[in-house]
Amino acid sequence: MYCANIDAQVTVKTGSYAAYGATTFGGDLPRPSGGAPWQHDFSRGILQHELLGHGIGQLTEEYILAGDTGAMVQTTFAPNMDSIGCPSWCGSALTVSQLITQMAADPNAACWSYDATTCRAREAPGSSPRCLTLSGLSDPGLAWFGGRACAPVTVTNYNIGQSCTGNTGCYIGKTNGGVIVVNAAQPGGDIMGAGGRSASAAQGFSTAMEAHLRDIMDCFFPTTCFAYPEARCLAFQTKWSAGGNRSVFATRANACESGWYRRR
Numbered sequence: 001m002y003c004a005n006i007d008a009q010v011t012v013k014t015g016s017y018a019a020y021g022a023t024t025f026g027g028d029l030p031r032p033s034g035g036a037p038w039q040h041d042f043s044r045g046i047l048q049h050e051l052l053g054h055g056i057g058q059l060t061e062e063y064i065l066a067g068d069t070g071a072m073v074q075t076t077f078a079p080n081m082d083s084i085g086c087p088s089w090c091g092s093a094l095t096v097s098q099l100i101t102q103m104a105a106d107p108n109a110a111c112w113s114y115d116a117t118t119c120r121a122r123e124a125p126g127s128s129p130r131c132l133t134l135s136g137l138s139d140p141g142l143a144w145f146g147g148r149a150c151a152p153v154t155v156t157n158y159n160i161g162q163s164c165t166g167n168t169g170c171y172i173g174k175t176n177g178g179v180i181v182v183n184a185a186q187p188g189g190d191i192m193g194a195g196g197r198s199a200s201a202a203q204g205f206s207t208a209m210e211a212h213l214r215d216i217m218d219c220f221f222p223t224t225c226f227a228y229p230e231a232r233c234l235a236f237q238t239k240w241s242a243g244g245n246r247s248v249f250a251t252r253a254n255a256c257e258s259g260w261y262r263r264r
Contacts, residue, residue, distance in 0.1 A: 166207025
């Protein structure tokens with residue numbers, strides 16, 4: 001497809017989201033297509049997931065793959081990652097004891113009581129129960145587990161968040177190269193894949209990530225300087241330019257932060 005009055009050429013692809021995800025999308029534009037709900041046909045989710053989520057929002061995936069095996073810790077958090085308990089968007093969270101009670105009927109619940117050796121022997125796909133070995137990992141964020149050596153792999157499916165922003169949840173773990181990160185939690189938006197790990201995941205982006213995307217659009221791409229939310233944007237820049245364990249945005253002042261533009 002080519003139009004004389006635009007500065008970009010767009011190629012329209014046939015096929016589903018599954019065939020044209022982040023690694024093979026290549027800039028082509030898939031047309032609307034059928035498929036399972038998680039495939040997110042074009043009209044519902046491809047641009048939301050790839051462009052708004054990964055591209056503009058710098059969000060990471062929120063699914064857990066069936067083949068993900070073993071546990072690890074991660075030191076740098078994307079915007080849709082937080083320490084376990086999700087203090088960035090939840091008022092409180094379940095304790096590990098409360099979650100163990102809630103998971104009593106889970107087929108992998110026995111993992112909570114295993115030592116490191118038994119746990120490690122039951123990490124592979126197909127194991128029953130199937131576990132994640134926590135022993136040997138070192139990170140302050142693991143204190144939530146209360147020193148336990150083992151956890152069920154399905155711990156990632158439970159929303160431990162309480163008094164959270166809007167429809168936002170708090171789901172332990174994220175996928176990372178075939179291993180599950182266990183010192184972080186995610187808000188649970190199905191556009192970023194959380195629907196594949198929990199039926200109770202939020203539809204679309206979670207409320208907290210909608211607010212994050214709104215900050216980016218209002219602060220980086222303001223439509224007018226008259227109502228520019230300067231205080232909110234300065235707070236955004238402070239948070240995401242500081243580094244630490246957070247991803248760093250290439251934040252910079254825009255024209256609305258110049259006195260000449262501010263009231264125009």
